Amino acid sequence: MFEKALKGNNYYWMWLAFLGFFVAVAAVCYLRQYFTGLTLTGMSRDVSWGIYISQFTFLVGVAAGGVMLVLPYYIHNFKAFGRITILGEFLAIASLLMCMMFIMADLGQPLRGLNVLFYPTPNSMLFWDMCVLWGYLILNALCGWVILTAERKQQHPPKWIYFFVYLSIPFAFSIHTVTAMLYCGLPGRHFWLSAIVAPRFLASAFAAGPALIVVMALILKRVANFDAGREAINKMVTIIIYAAIANMFFVGLEFFVGFYSDIPGHKHTLQYLFFGLEHHGHVYNNLVPFMWGFVALFCVGLTLLAYPATRKGNDLWLGLGAASIFFAFWLDKGIGFVLGGFVPTPVDEIVEYYPTANELLITIGVWAAGFFILTILYKIAIGVEHEIEA
């Protein structure tokens, strides 16, 4: 099946070359970081995780979001998702590979990464995160490939694969739950120490993941002559709307607990993220524009998706709406949640984090590598679809 990825028009190759350029730049930047150390990033002993880990956290959600297609199709027999379930599975693969690249980019001693396997430590949430992420990656690769192969031969998929399909559903929930547990089990980090972190992660994941799939489906309709079908898109938009509202509800609850209880520790990070935090006469607010961008994009996205004229009127508005939700939740989780958690520090100081150019280029390169993989996977999936139709 892989040969499908080797045949394409000029636009296909130009797009891959475009992504490949950023991957190459990132590779050089990573080599610099590898030989010099993480001092080339903006991280410090006070903000010890930066944009790598925040991208990782967001992308775990995108990977988990694919289950919003798998679950209705396989559990509720929602036939309209039949054509696009593979898009969700392949998106999960690409996202998880990006996650692993971000983890490797973040490690101080990447060559020792296998120590997590040599000295398995069940009390560390990072150990479990590795287990479920690898598990979900293997499940998606297996299910996606076997089902696509069967489809190509125009046969029913073998019965045994359904065991793994059903297994992948709890795995999708587990990857983001365990990723939330990396944060919400740490004493002394008030913003993260909240039982709603895991549900909130899942809600934003189930909005952001499908939102990206909608955008992809609309692009594929134009460039690859692949129509996901109106019914499938509409159902996905419904899922996105409910999940997005659930996420905002959970954010609102965090605000209520912080500001009504008026406990300083519970408020500080929210103040820092949304209003700026005053400390010894200086106001620290470098993330404020991102957080209001998050709120604004959510409002724009929700309006475009929920208002019938823009949702049904034309694909452009629909695509912009889905993209707004995706970017909104990227700002929320891919920027605010992780970076905000380090403010204030345990010794009540405030250190603001600014990523460096080298760090940003690596980050862009990992995203480019992810979309490179995704393009190839989608090319294969759509090639098979077209072959069947022909």
Place this chain on the structure above:
Amino acid sequence: MDNKRRDFLKVAGISTLAGLGGTAVIDRIVNAANVAHASSSAGQAGGHATDATAHGGPPTASGNRYGMVVDVRKFRQDPSLGEKAVAACHRVHNVPEFPDKKDEIKWIWMTEFNNAFPEKPNLYLDEAASNNTLPIFCNHCDNPPCVRACPTKATFKNKDGVIIMDYHRCIGCRFCMAACPYGSRSFNWRNPEEFVKNLNKDFPRRTRGVVEKCNFCAERIGIGLQPACVEACGDSKAMVFGNLNDPHSEIRKLLKENHTLQRNPSLGTLPSVFYIV
């Protein structure tokens, strides 16, 4: 050999194996549970001897549990002590000094009361506390969140209660830094080699990409010396190191006679460092 006999032997063999394996597993679980219980009650015995008995836990004083009492009054009387203690520690342990604050590594440092005890805010802080600094460093918690978070057991609790780093196993994920509620850990963002002044050849220099922190001078107390910071304070008794599990130790005497504070005790980490303010 007839079939019945073969089957019998098979079943017997398998059940013996299962039995052996099963008991081994159960033994391990029971042992692990005992160890966990012993360590938690040892902690109780150190920090809260009376609590432990009140809760019915036996105060098992077997083995050592090292701790420290910091007498902040002494640091007030002699303001040069703090600098001496910090310098001694950083010299003995080859702690590098970087020009850029972003790369900073520190094992022990002087800070203000409000920074050391942010959970004890007081608008009308007494003059003594508000005008002076005190040393903070790893608390060597009896229930350490960093050890719980580490995915490779590169940081672990020694049998004497000291939290140790294995610089050769650490993968540099910095989960322990996020987990430490005291900000006690630092990371080697760059190669420390050229930033160590006056190399002490008796202690390893770290490599780039690993986490480090105060080790209660495990390398010194192992050969009967006092920790470097304690030694630097001389006879002032500003810092007193000792065995919390020994009811007759000097540190226990100080804890009995003085009201002491631990940093953020409500988190349940059971710090082994106590402050007389």
